[in-house]
Amino acid sequence: MMSEPYILDPSLRIRLPLRSEPAQVSDVELLQAIARRDELALGLLFDRYRLILFGLLVRILNSRPEAEDILQEVFLQVWRRAADFDEQRGRPFTWLVTLARSRAIDRLRMLASRERLAASAAREVSDEASDAVLDAFRSEQREIVAGALAELPEEQRRALMLAYFEGLTQSEIATKLGTPLGTVKTRMRSGMIKLRELLGKKIESLR
């Protein structure tokens, strides 16, 4: 396998491996370096977020080859648009995840709706929610999110998971769950408000 890249921070003079420990170089600094055409910085960003991003893509697309294609597209887009990143608007992680999910959902929606709903029906809806709660968490961030999701009422959580990981619109969720559209809208909005409250200040620790 390739050798581990190290970061030498001139101010700290500490050499840090990147795999597990929090890095001293921020995501914003990495994006700034990428904007200056620093390939290594792009590599470091990949190393930092590949597990989360690829996991998200595989979950949405249910296909490793498709997920790899989207992963490549995402980082190519990061390379192209790093200079446009505005720190005022949010965190690099949010940008990465939003970009990855958006590309994956677009790809998913290219399939016929019926096909997609059929594939979705093949999965146990309740298992998804329990999967999210019962997964073995390895990071503090994942624990925080898992904890917050666990505190949501099941209907709210289920609707949010369907929207997030299957890219279903509120009408499609209403159809799938056999619930009125208005009810779905309300549940999803309530769920997002509660999630935001629970994550609240914890978002600061999340990349």
Added chain:
Amino acid sequence: MTHQDYKEMLALQALSALDPPDESVLHEHLAACAECRRELDKWRASGSALAYAAQPVEPSAQARERILESVRAESGPSRSSPANVVQLAQASKRTSPLPRFEAIAAALVFVALIIGLAILWKQNRNAKTELARLTSQIEESRRALDQEHEALELLTHPDTRMAELAGTKDAPGAHAMLLFDHKTGRAILMARGLPSAPAGKAYQLWFMAGGRPMAGKVFTTDSAGNAMSHDQVPAEALGSTVFAVTLEPQGGVGSPTGPMYLLSPAHSSS
């Protein structure tokens, strides 16, 4: 639709869960409302936390390199050190100084070739001159050989007469023989012991016919004082036995003017 309605759509827009008609309407509003745009960014931050709910998965081993390659293909060679991150692993390629040295070496070889060619060309020119000189020498030798053959042939011919010429007081060491075909007049004079003719002067052969000298050819001696001249005895002089050689101007004259160096005696032998 009230502004509150738009605001309530924002959370779902962060999940891209709005139905297409609602989404278009919201997009129109967002273009004009900075407050809603900021709010949407906050909802996106919350929504993106849901990514942590997915099981982390390792991509393939080639994924990283493929991404870097596609990036390089896009933008060409990259810089390697941003202001606040110094890496120890150098990824970019450096241009080697070698091509410059190679270029210089190639130039030197080229110059050497040009010089070599110039030298060869000059040598070639000299060689050609030398060749021309040798060729003319060969031709002279061949002519001399032909003349000797001719003399030999004349010697063995039955119609050949021979006259002897003796040196005068101006050239006591000189001696000559004139071989001539008494029917055709073809003649060869062979002389030796003649002093070298001064510049602008040469020896000339004379035939006697009816008491009057008739001009023969002009000739010169080699460094040894020997001479050979092919000549033609005029018909009127074929019965004569008197022959003479004088020193005349280089181009020859119609009547003898210079001193006599060779003269045939009164009688000849056959």
